[in-house]
Amino acid sequence: DVKVTQSSRYLVKRTGEKVFLECVQDMDHENMFWYRQDPGLGLRLIYFSYDVKMKEKGDIPEGYSVSREKKERFSLILESASTNQTSMYLCASSLTGVGSYEQYFGPGTRLTVT
Protein backbone atom coordinates (compact mmCIF):
# COMPACT_ATOMS: atom_id res chain seq x y z
CA ASP A 1 0.00 0.00 0.00
CA VAL A 2 1.41 3.36 -1.02
CA LYS A 3 2.19 5.75 1.74
CA VAL A 4 3.03 9.38 2.29
CA THR A 5 3.73 10.30 5.88
CA GLN A 6 4.08 13.72 7.47
CA SER A 7 6.06 14.31 10.62
CA SER A 8 3.30 15.95 12.67
CA ARG A 9 -0.49 16.06 12.55
CA TYR A 10 -0.70 19.21 14.67
CA LEU A 11 1.88 21.88 15.34
CA VAL A 12 1.74 25.13 17.29
CA LYS A 13 4.53 27.65 16.81
CA ARG A 14 5.18 31.24 17.77
CA THR A 15 5.56 34.14 15.36
CA GLY A 16 9.14 34.41 14.15
CA GLU A 17 10.07 30.79 14.82
CA LYS A 18 11.68 28.64 12.14
CA VAL A 19 9.41 25.72 11.32
CA PHE A 20 10.27 22.46 9.59
CA LEU A 21 7.62 20.20 8.10
CA GLU A 22 8.83 16.81 6.96
CA CYS A 23 7.35 14.48 4.39
CA VAL A 24 8.42 10.95 3.46
CA GLN A 25 7.09 8.74 0.65
CA ASP A 26 7.80 5.04 0.15
CA MET A 27 6.76 4.72 -3.50
CA ASP A 28 10.03 5.77 -5.18
CA HIS A 29 8.17 8.67 -6.81
CA GLU A 30 10.15 11.31 -8.64
CA ASN A 31 7.77 14.19 -7.94
CA MET A 32 6.93 15.64 -4.56
CA PHE A 33 4.73 18.60 -3.71
CA TRP A 34 3.83 20.88 -0.83
CA TYR A 35 0.37 22.46 -0.73
CA ARG A 36 -1.50 24.55 1.74
CA GLN A 37 -5.23 24.10 2.15
CA ASP A 38 -7.48 26.94 3.27
CA PRO A 39 -11.30 26.98 3.25
CA GLY A 40 -12.68 28.21 -0.06
CA LEU A 41 -9.22 28.45 -1.63
CA GLY A 42 -8.71 24.77 -2.31
CA LEU A 43 -5.20 23.39 -2.51
CA ARG A 44 -2.55 25.90 -3.46
CA LEU A 45 0.87 24.72 -4.54
CA ILE A 46 3.79 26.10 -2.57
CA TYR A 47 6.70 24.19 -4.11
CA PHE A 48 7.28 21.23 -6.38
CA SER A 49 10.35 18.99 -6.65
CA TYR A 50 10.93 16.72 -9.63
CA ASP A 51 14.21 15.21 -8.48
CA VAL A 52 16.72 15.29 -5.65
CA LYS A 53 17.94 18.84 -5.09
CA MET A 54 15.59 20.13 -7.85
CA LYS A 55 12.67 22.40 -7.12
CA GLU A 56 10.23 24.77 -8.76
CA LYS A 57 8.13 27.49 -7.22
CA GLY A 58 4.42 26.97 -7.14
CA ASP A 59 1.72 29.60 -6.87
CA ILE A 60 2.49 30.84 -3.35
CA PRO A 61 6.20 30.33 -2.52
CA GLU A 62 6.70 33.58 -0.58
CA GLY A 63 7.77 32.94 3.00
CA TYR A 64 8.63 29.29 2.35
CA SER A 65 11.63 27.29 1.23
CA VAL A 66 12.10 23.57 0.58
CA SER A 67 14.80 20.94 0.73
CA ARG A 68 15.08 17.60 -1.01
CA GLU A 69 18.33 15.84 -0.19
CA LYS A 70 16.98 12.32 -0.67
CA LYS A 71 14.42 11.05 -3.15
CA GLU A 72 11.97 9.92 -0.49
CA ARG A 73 12.06 13.04 1.69
CA PHE A 74 10.81 16.56 1.03
CA SER A 75 10.93 19.26 3.67
CA LEU A 76 9.04 22.53 3.86
CA ILE A 77 10.67 25.33 5.83
CA LEU A 78 9.04 28.44 7.18
CA GLU A 79 12.02 30.69 7.81
CA SER A 80 10.15 33.05 10.14
CA ALA A 81 6.63 31.90 10.84
CA SER A 82 3.83 34.45 10.67
CA THR A 83 0.19 34.24 11.70
CA ASN A 84 -0.95 34.27 8.07
CA GLN A 85 0.84 30.95 7.63
CA THR A 86 -1.62 29.27 9.95
CA SER A 87 -3.07 26.58 7.70
CA MET A 88 -3.29 22.91 6.81
CA TYR A 89 -0.17 21.75 4.96
CA LEU A 90 -0.37 18.76 2.66
CA CYS A 91 2.48 16.85 1.09
CA ALA A 92 1.99 14.73 -2.03
CA SER A 93 4.04 12.61 -4.40
CA SER A 94 3.57 11.25 -7.91
CA LEU A 95 5.29 9.57 -10.80
CA THR A 96 6.41 11.64 -13.77
CA GLY A 97 4.85 11.65 -17.21
CA VAL A 98 1.49 9.98 -17.75
CA GLY A 99 1.17 9.05 -14.09
CA SER A 100 1.76 12.54 -12.83
CA TYR A 101 -1.91 13.43 -12.46
CA GLU A 102 -2.34 10.82 -9.75
CA GLN A 103 -0.90 12.42 -6.66
CA TYR A 104 -0.75 10.58 -3.36
CA PHE A 105 -1.31 12.79 -0.35
CA GLY A 106 -0.23 12.58 3.23
CA PRO A 107 -2.73 13.20 6.06
CA GLY A 108 -1.70 16.81 6.50
CA THR A 109 -0.16 18.95 9.23
CA ARG A 110 -2.36 21.57 10.83
CA LEU A 111 -0.04 24.42 11.75
CA THR A 112 -1.09 27.19 14.07
CA VAL A 113 1.15 30.23 14.42
CA THR A 114 0.39 32.39 17.46
Add this chain to the structure above:
Amino acid sequence: QQQVKQSPQSLIVQKGGISIINCAYENTAFDYFPWYQQFPGKGPALLIAIRPDVSEKKEGRFTISFNKSAKQFSLHIMDSQPGDSATYFCAAPNNAGNMLTFGGGTRLMVKP
Protein backbone atom coordinates in the same frame (compact mmCIF):
# COMPACT_ATOMS: atom_id res chain seq x y z
CA GLN B 1 -0.89 30.33 -15.00
CA GLN B 2 -3.74 27.85 -14.93
CA GLN B 3 -6.90 28.80 -13.05
CA VAL B 4 -9.66 26.40 -12.14
CA LYS B 5 -13.06 27.63 -10.97
CA GLN B 6 -15.21 25.15 -9.07
CA SER B 7 -18.85 25.45 -8.03
CA PRO B 8 -20.74 25.22 -5.81
CA GLN B 9 -18.66 25.71 -2.65
CA SER B 10 -21.08 23.56 -0.68
CA LEU B 11 -23.87 21.18 -1.56
CA ILE B 12 -26.53 19.37 0.43
CA VAL B 13 -28.26 16.42 -1.22
CA GLN B 14 -30.76 13.89 0.04
CA LYS B 15 -29.79 10.24 0.06
CA GLY B 16 -30.51 8.75 -3.34
CA GLY B 17 -30.27 12.09 -5.13
CA ILE B 18 -27.78 13.26 -7.74
CA SER B 19 -24.86 15.47 -6.73
CA ILE B 20 -23.39 17.67 -9.44
CA ILE B 21 -20.17 19.66 -9.15
CA ASN B 22 -18.85 21.84 -11.95
CA CYS B 23 -15.40 23.05 -12.93
CA ALA B 24 -14.07 25.43 -15.56
CA TYR B 25 -10.43 25.77 -16.57
CA GLU B 26 -8.58 28.35 -18.59
CA ASN B 27 -6.07 26.63 -20.76
CA THR B 28 -3.99 23.51 -20.92
CA ALA B 29 -1.96 21.69 -23.49
CA PHE B 30 -2.46 18.43 -21.62
CA ASP B 31 -5.28 16.04 -21.55
CA TYR B 32 -6.26 14.73 -18.20
CA PHE B 33 -8.63 16.10 -15.61
CA PRO B 34 -8.79 14.38 -12.24
CA TRP B 35 -11.22 14.63 -9.36
CA TYR B 36 -10.05 14.12 -5.81
CA GLN B 37 -12.10 13.20 -2.75
CA GLN B 38 -11.14 14.21 0.77
CA PHE B 39 -12.67 12.88 3.98
CA PRO B 40 -12.23 14.81 7.24
CA GLY B 41 -8.82 14.24 8.78
CA LYS B 42 -7.42 12.67 5.63
CA GLY B 43 -5.48 13.88 2.63
CA PRO B 44 -7.23 14.02 -0.76
CA ALA B 45 -7.27 10.83 -2.83
CA LEU B 46 -7.80 10.38 -6.56
CA LEU B 47 -11.42 9.47 -7.25
CA ILE B 48 -11.72 9.46 -11.04
CA ALA B 49 -10.01 11.13 -14.00
CA ILE B 50 -10.87 11.79 -17.63
CA ARG B 51 -8.92 12.35 -20.80
CA PRO B 52 -10.72 14.65 -23.23
CA ASP B 53 -10.64 12.20 -26.12
CA VAL B 54 -13.88 11.01 -24.52
CA SER B 55 -16.78 13.18 -23.41
CA GLU B 56 -17.79 11.02 -20.49
CA LYS B 57 -16.27 8.51 -18.11
CA LYS B 58 -18.21 6.42 -15.65
CA GLU B 59 -16.96 4.43 -12.66
CA GLY B 60 -19.74 2.98 -10.58
CA ARG B 61 -21.93 5.82 -9.32
CA PHE B 62 -19.40 8.48 -10.33
CA THR B 63 -19.41 10.05 -13.81
CA ILE B 64 -17.25 12.80 -15.28
CA SER B 65 -18.68 14.78 -18.19
CA PHE B 66 -16.28 16.82 -20.28
CA ASN B 67 -16.95 19.70 -22.68
CA LYS B 68 -13.67 20.61 -24.35
CA SER B 69 -15.00 23.54 -26.39
CA ALA B 70 -16.45 25.16 -23.27
CA LYS B 71 -13.40 24.19 -21.16
CA GLN B 72 -15.69 22.71 -18.55
CA PHE B 73 -16.00 19.38 -16.81
CA SER B 74 -18.33 18.12 -14.12
CA LEU B 75 -18.67 15.32 -11.60
CA HIS B 76 -22.01 13.58 -11.17
CA ILE B 77 -22.62 11.30 -8.20
CA MET B 78 -25.67 9.16 -8.82
CA ASP B 79 -27.69 7.64 -5.96
CA SER B 80 -25.72 9.76 -3.48
CA GLN B 81 -25.04 8.09 -0.12
CA PRO B 82 -24.15 9.52 3.31
CA GLY B 83 -20.74 7.87 2.89
CA ASP B 84 -20.12 10.19 -0.09
CA SER B 85 -20.10 13.18 2.28
CA ALA B 86 -16.67 14.68 1.71
CA THR B 87 -14.90 17.56 0.04
CA TYR B 88 -14.36 17.18 -3.69
CA PHE B 89 -11.67 18.91 -5.73
CA CYS B 90 -11.33 19.12 -9.47
CA ALA B 91 -7.92 19.76 -11.00
CA ALA B 92 -6.34 20.63 -14.31
CA PRO B 93 -2.71 20.31 -15.41
CA ASN B 94 -0.53 23.31 -16.06
CA ASN B 95 0.90 23.92 -19.52
CA ALA B 96 4.06 22.00 -18.68
CA GLY B 97 2.01 19.01 -17.57
CA ASN B 98 4.00 18.53 -14.38
CA MET B 99 1.73 20.21 -11.86
CA LEU B 100 -1.97 20.31 -11.08
CA THR B 101 -4.02 23.38 -10.30
CA PHE B 102 -6.89 22.55 -7.99
CA GLY B 103 -10.32 24.12 -7.77
CA GLY B 104 -11.54 25.69 -4.54
CA GLY B 105 -13.33 22.53 -3.41
CA THR B 106 -16.96 21.54 -2.85
CA ARG B 107 -18.10 20.32 0.53
CA LEU B 108 -20.81 17.73 -0.10
CA MET B 109 -23.21 16.61 2.60
CA VAL B 110 -25.60 13.77 1.84
CA LYS B 111 -28.49 13.67 4.28
CA PRO B 112 -29.92 10.26 5.26
